[in-house]
Amino acid sequence: MHRFEFLSHSASREAPEYVLCGFRIDGVDLRTYVIEATREHWHREHEADGLGPAERERSLLAQHRGLPLSRLEDPVRHFLGEPAGDFSRAAVAELIGDSTGLPPGTTPLLGCSCSVWECWHLLGTVTLAPQTVTWSGLREGRRPEWGDLAIGPFVFDRPSYEHALAHPVRLMDDPSAHLYE
Template sequence: MQRIEFLTYPADDASSNLLWGIRIDGVDLRVHAAEATRDLWRREYMDGSPSELERLLLTQHDGLPVEEVADAGRHFLGDPAPQFTGAGAGPCSTAVLGCSCGLWGCWPLLTTITITPETVTWSAFRQPFRKEWGELPMGPYVFARPAYEAALTAPTRLTGDPLELDGEHAP
């Protein structure tokens, strides 16, 4: 089973608005998304340099705004408010990352969250605005439900973007 960490961090240096961040096995979910979409973006982003592509990959997503995810427990347990289910993605799709522009719905990362008494599973990751990409090569990620719920109820508060604080994957 994987280990999940829920985080909150400031949207930017000048803002008091917080975003939800997620790490799976110690790696930011945006890094997992970057790895899963690298070859797909490479086909579309032929004019850019390799370093520009890497920056695009790491900055294509950001966390979801805390103030918009009114009930995080419900949301991250697969029962999001209707606005977080994605454009025509169906009721089983939950946004777990948003767009880096600040409007989460412009470029969300969606997943199917399946709950059992023992586990929480994230699978079938997709980008609703690139239907031709199909299901992304991410996961499935299976978490022990008690540890998942404990992490969700006590997110770690960071002083900055986890990618920048990590330094290893800074955009």
Template structure:
């Protein structure tokens, strides 16, 4: 069983606006997305970062951000509501639909599972090598109902 932690943090572009952050097993979901897409980006952006591996790493790391708390304030259950393709992360520009990280959400009375992670704007990438993650539902509901608030992007 995986551990989940939800938190809110200020959006860098508009610090008074908070975003939903997610950690799975102590690791930010954005880091999982960066690892899963790094080589896909490298092939797609061939030649653009030949001499600057650090710039590619930063581009890949910053491709996603959390979902806006205001956009999802009335529905923390969004993260556990069964769906074939639900956004778990959004674009760093602040428009979550611009570059979302989508996943299948399945739930039972005792578990919540996120699987089949994908990028809808790159269907040729297929299913990304993230998860599946299965969480104990009670712990999931507790952390999503009362997320910690951090002063910076964690």
């Protein structure tokens, strides 16, 4: 089983009221897993852009931030695979132009570093079982051609996972703020 931590933190010191959520899996920020899984995809795309190695890496490191808690109708239900409102399966399917529909449990997990989650988002499938919660099929909503990323699946103890969602670890700053500098 993987260890899950649900975090909340201010988007910046200038906007302490704008609270984002994030995750650590086995003590590692989810964004770190995403960085490693998307590095080769990004490098292939950026070769044509003429960006230098430093610019490519900066772009890679700053691709995601957490979702704004104020836009989650119910964070616990959301991360149990039942997103609603702006994050519902229907809203996400419309956003990414997926007319065939998304699998049950498709859930936005991260948003864009520009703070507009619709710009660049990470989706995953959240599957519930009586004693476990599984995250699988993590993918970039704006790059369907990349397919499922080489991340996970992550299997969590359901009681511990639900407890973490109900009691997020409150941080003063984004634990990966250095990525955006």
